[in-house]
Amino acid sequence: MTEGEHFKEKLFRSQLWRSVFRHPYPRSPREERRRSRTNFFLHLHPPVIERERLKISQTWGLGGISFLLFLILAFSGGLLMFYYRPSVEHAYHDMKDLEYVVSFGPFLRNLHRWAAHAMVITVIAHMARVFYAGSYRPPRELNWVVGISLLVFTLLLSFTGYLLPWDQLAYWAVTVATHMVRAAPLIGADGPLTLVRSGGDLSALLLGARTVSAPSLLRFYVLHVFLLPLAMAALIAFHFWRVRKDRMIRKPL
Amino acid sequence: MRDFFFGLFGLAVLLGLGAVIWQHNQRPWVRYQREFYAQKEKLLIEAKNKARDVRETERLDREIEKIRATSPQVQQIALSHLNWADRCTTCHLGIEDPQFSNAPQPFRTHPEPFLSWHPPEQFGCTPCHRGQGLATTRDAHGGARNWKEPMLPAEFLEASCATCHRNLTKRVAPIWFRGRELVDFLGCRGCHAIGGLKSAEKIGPPLNNESRKVKPGWLLNYLKDPRKYSAETRMPNYKLPEAETLALRDFLMTLRTDPDPAEAVRWDPGEKQAARGKKLFEDLGCLSCHALAAAKPAGFFQAPKPGPELSRIREKINPVWLVNYLMDPSRVQPGTRMPLYRLTRDQAQDLAAFLLSQNAENSKDQDGEPAFQPDPARAREGKGLAIKYNCVGCHEIEGIRQGEAGPPLDGIGGRNVERLDFGSNPKGKDRSLYSWLEAKLTTPRTYREGLKMPEVNLRRGEEKAVVTFLLSLVARPFPELHPEGTRVAAPHTLEPAVPSGGPAGTLWRKLQCTSCHRIGNSGGSIGPDLSGEGSRVRRAWLEQYLKRPKPLRPLLQARMPDFHLQDSEVRILADFISTSLWSQDVGRNSRGSLDLSRETAEKGRLLLRESGCIGCHELEGKGGKVGPRLDRIAERLNEDWIRAYLKDPQRMFRGAAMTPNYGFDDEQIRALTAYLLRGVP
Numbered sequence: 001m002t003e004g005e006h007f008k009e010k011l012f013r014s015q016l017w018r019s020v021f022r023h024p025y026p027r028s029p030r031e032e033r034r035r036s037r038t039n040f041f042l043h044l045h046p047p048v049i050e051r052e053r054l055k056i057s058q059t060w061g062l063g064g065i066s067f068l069l070f071l072i073l074a075f076s077g078g079l080l081m082f083y084y085r086p087s088v089e090h091a092y093h094d095m096k097d098l099e100y101v102v103s104f105g106p107f108l109r110n111l112h113r114w115a116a117h118a119m120v121i122t123v124i125a126h127m128a129r130v131f132y133a134g135s136y137r138p139p140r141e142l143n144w145v146v147g148i149s150l151l152v153f154t155l156l157l158s159f160t161g162y163l164l165p166w167d168q169l170a171y172w173a174v175t176v177a178t179h180m181v182r183a184a185p186l187i188g189a190d191g192p193l194t195l196v197r198s199g200g201d202l203s204a205l206l207l208g209a210r211t212v213s214a215p216s217l218l219r220f221y222v223l224h225v226f227l228l229p230l231a232m233a234a235l236i237a238f239h240f241w242r243v244r245k246d247r248m249i250r251k252p253l
Numbered sequence: 254m255r256d257f258f259f260g261l262f263g264l265a266v267l268l269g270l271g272a273v274i275w276q277h278n279q280r281p282w283v284r285y286q287r288e289f290y291a292q293k294e295k296l297l298i299e300a301k302n303k304a305r306d307v308r309e310t311e312r313l314d315r316e317i318e319k320i321r322a323t324s325p326q327v328q329q330i331a332l333s334h335l336n337w338a339d340r341c342t343t344c345h346l347g348i349e350d351p352q353f354s355n356a357p358q359p360f361r362t363h364p365e366p367f368l369s370w371h372p373p374e375q376f377g378c379t380p381c382h383r384g385q386g387l388a389t390t391r392d393a394h395g396g397a398r399n400w401k402e403p404m405l406p407a408e409f410l411e412a413s414c415a416t417c418h419r420n421l422t423k424r425v426a427p428i429w430f431r432g433r434e435l436v437d438f439l440g441c442r443g444c445h446a447i448g449g450l451k452s453a454e455k456i457g458p459p460l461n462n463e464s465r466k467v468k469p470g471w472l473l474n475y476l477k478d479p480r481k482y483s484a485e486t487r488m489p490n491y492k493l494p495e496a497e498t499l500a501l502r503d504f505l506m507t508l509r510t511d512p513d514p515a516e517a518v519r520w521d522p523g524e525k526q527a528a529r530g531k532k533l534f535e536d537l538g539c540l541s542c543h544a545l546a547a548a549k550p551a552g553f554f555q556a557p558k559p560g561p562e563l564s565r566i567r568e569k570i571n572p573v574w575l576v577n578y579l580m581d582p583s584r585v586q587p588g589t590r591m592p593l594y595r596l597t598r599d600q601a602q603d604l605a606a607f608l609l610s611q612n613a614e615n616s617k618d619q620d621g622e623p624a625f626q627p628d629p630a631r632a633r634e635g636k637g638l639a640i641k642y643n644c645v646g647c648h649e650i651e652g653i654r655q656g657e658a659g660p661p662l663d664g665i666g667g668r669n670v671e672r673l674d675f676g677s678n679p680k681g682k683d684r685s686l687y688s689w690l691e692a693k694l695t696t697p698r699t700y701r702e703g704l705k706m707p708e709v710n711l712r713r714g715e716e717k718a719v720v721t722f723l724l725s726l727v728a729r730p731f732p733e734l735h736p737e738g739t740r741v742a743a744p745h746t747l748e749p750a751v752p753s754g755g756p757a758g759t760l761w762r763k764l765q766c767t768s769c770h771r772i773g774n775s776g777g778s779i780g781p782d783l784s785g786e787g788s789r790v791r792r793a794w795l796e797q798y799l800k801r802p803k804p805l806r807p808l809l810q811a812r813m814p815d816f817h818l819q820d821s822e823v824r825i826l827a828d829f830i831s832t833s834l835w836s837q838d839v840g841r842n843s844r845g846s847l848d849l850s851r852e853t854a855e856k857g858r859l860l861l862r863e864s865g866c867i868g869c870h871e872l873e874g875k876g877g878k879v880g881p882r883l884d885r886i887a888e889r890l891n892e893d894w895i896r897a898y899l900k901d902p903q904r905m906f907r908g909a910a911m912t913p914n915y916g917f918d919d920e921q922i923r924a925l926t927a928y929l930l931r932g933v934p
Binding site for chain 2: 056089093096097099100101103104107
């Protein structure tokens with residue numbers, strides 16, 4: 001036994017390793033399967049997968065890339081929250097401070113912005129890939145619906161983040177978008193078959209007012225940094241669990 | 254293979270992060286600050302090598318130490334009352350440091366006296382310069398897209414003075430002042446409301462009797478291009494299409510208030526008559542108001558004349574109308590400024606004959622026109638055009654009360670560039686408010702054909718003045734800026750005070766001027782009171798004196814020390830003194846109004862003798878040495894100040910040794926001043 005192998009052996013049998021991974025390093029397919037069942041992280045992978053399916057062209061890793069981007073966004077967004085205050089008085093100035101004064105502020109903002117754009121693209125591409133592969137068919141139909149919800153949440157996160165710089169572009173873009181909401185059927189004040197009055201419709205619920213103003217900024221902020229990411233994280237967990245249950249990307253069932 | 258690509262990708266990410274860190278360290282403002290501190294250190298070391306005593310060396314050593322320990326940091330002037338911060342000083346580090354007055358930007362010292370009038374810690378930068386104060390990159394200058402108020406170029410900067418100060422004088426803001434004059438002179442308010450008001454006075458003559466006054470041929474040409482007839486005319490060029498000029502001509506030729514003067518048309522001026530008219534023209538002094546090419550007065554300088562130039566009126570004016578007009582101007586043309594000379598009909602005819610004999614050859618073809626009959630349909634169309642082009646903005650026309658005016662100009666100085674109509678030329682080389690305004694003034698149709706704005710008669714460079722004025726029409730004054738209230742008094746009415754900031758303030762503290770000199774209510778009494786020094790002495794003398802003070806009063810023991818000031822420092826001090834330290838009792842701008850004739854000066858000389866001035870003052874090598882020498886006093890003192898001083902010495906100069914108030918009257922003071930200024934050669 002060489003020095004290195006000796007060290008490995010010691011490491012895999014150490015209490016630290018076992019407390020984290022619960023099993024020693026697997027030495028047989030049986031051990032491997034056992035380990036996968038009991039370890040949360042490894043549990044994400046099915047115990048057995050066909051070699052052919054591991055080719056990158058099978059999925060292009062689009063779901064994984066989307067998740068990675070989600071993590072980048074959560075991380076950079078958390079850092080941005082240190083500098084940003086969601087009030088009419090401060091929002092714009094804090095954004096300018098990030099741009100001109102905070103160390104690596106522009107990098108942080110750009111990272112957040114480009115990751116957001118990229119995530120919208122990869123999530124859509126992921127959906128297209130799943131569709132063309134026919135992977136939405138039973139028994140995967142529920143996960144397809146979950147995936148569509150994740151796409152909608154991705155778009156909503158993009159939309160709510162757009163208002164936060166509180167500049168002219170943000171203000172008017174959101175004004176236009178919430179006017180579109182007013183035209184929704186039944187729950188939009190100007191929509192067909194409307195059941196609600198102006199000021200009591202979906203757009204008013206979103207804005208907290210009739211026009212884009214201080215309450216809108218706060219609502220969009222809370223949605224953007226708390227409610228939507230939380231819901232998204234929960235759904236992503238469920239999504240992954242279903243993926244695992246549906247035996248990953250094995251042959252069409 | 255896959256591992257290779259993953260490795261490559263990882264490496265690229267690492268390199269990217271490295272680039273981010275490197276770029277962070279090379280941000281432009283960081284580099285500027287390093288450069289500035291290096292320059293400052295060099296200057297301090299130079300000063301240290303020249304230092305004369307130990308204490309000075311130690312002080313400089315401490316400063317050098319401090320500079321070396323300084324690391325780049327964002328600098329900002331927080332204007333908490335505006336919820337704003339200006340970070341311009343992050344790069345422009347030298348604005349208050351007199352040593353950088355010749356340094357290239359961004360380090361150059363701010364010119365004075367502006368910073369001593371507006372201490373930066375109170376006013377910041379963007380209230381005057383505009384731009385994006387929060388930025389620490391080139392975006393600060395307004396390059397950022399959609400930034401509402403990009404930085405004003407220096408040539409238009411006076412606009413900013415006028416956004417807060419209403420009664421600016423010509424001395425403080427000459428360009429803006431000229432612009433405001435031009436806007437009034439050119440009748441811009443005829444079409445555009447400014448300050449909520451259109452002008453009450455119409456700058457053009459009334460047109461109610463136009464068909465009697467002018468010849469139809471002339472009128473047609475004039476409507477096409479007014480400047481072809483007179484380069485000085487205020488009538489703008491509307492660039493009308495041919496059909497519209499014809500219609501307007503026909504409409505104007507229907508306007509008459511006189512009854513038909515058919516029998517008077519037969520009137521034929523002869524040469525003798527013209528000669529008599531010429532004599533009359535000279536005797537009556539017509540040249541004081543009118544220019545005439547054939548009768549140019551001697552002398553280089555010709556003041557602008559209130560009346561029109563007369564050498565080509567044969568092309569324009571109907572002889573009969575002219576005779577009537579000369580006899581009783583305001584009856585024929587109500588509102589004219591021409592005085593009533595009480596000429597007889599014969600005299601009026603002589604004068605008219607002379608005037609119409611000017612340039613006879615050039616206008617022969619227009620004399621023999623057959624009687625003109627306006628076409629009624631075209632005239633109706635012309636009336637519509639007169640409304641469309643708002644002729645009544647400048648001229649009175651009976652039957653038209655109001656035309657279609659142009660847009661009001663209030664707030665134009667703060668208009669967002671995205672809201673300007675760049676029309677068919679949307680990608681002009683420089684999309685900015687000021688270049689747009691400039692183009693509108695010089696070539697109003699560049700952006701779109703068919704606009705109504707005419708080409709106004711501006712001389713080269715005058716459009717900049719008008720643009721400066723327009724840029725000052727901002728809906729946004731800064732009420733919170735000034736603690737005392739919204740609109741603040743013009744600077745010249747402020748009390749003289751020690752400069753509180755800026756390069757002048759820095760110098761002032763360094764030289765400790767106030768330990769000897771008094772300004773306003775503070776300062777020592779060893780040297781003279783400087784509260785009104787700017788109004789007292791001439792600028793050129795002041796600079797010379799600051800550079801190398803020569804004793805003025807040989808008997809006084811206190812001496813102004815020689816500070817060995819650099820030229821740049823002298824300029825900063827002189828700028829401050831000659832603009833800010835101004836006595837309320839001394840006028841500005843009256844230079845040259847004094848009668849400096851030999852006789853007056855001679856009177857002054859006698860008076861000077863009688864009053865015994867040379868008991869104390871030395872003049873032409875004789876006299877006492879208590880007061881300063883009176884020879885060459887003109888080089889030193891302003892004439893306005895001399896006059897005010899002679900009137901009441903104690904008031905003008907606290908602690909003046911010249912105690913007696915001789916009680917000179919105005920005429921005596923004028924004579925004395927004339928003598929002191931020019932002497933009797």
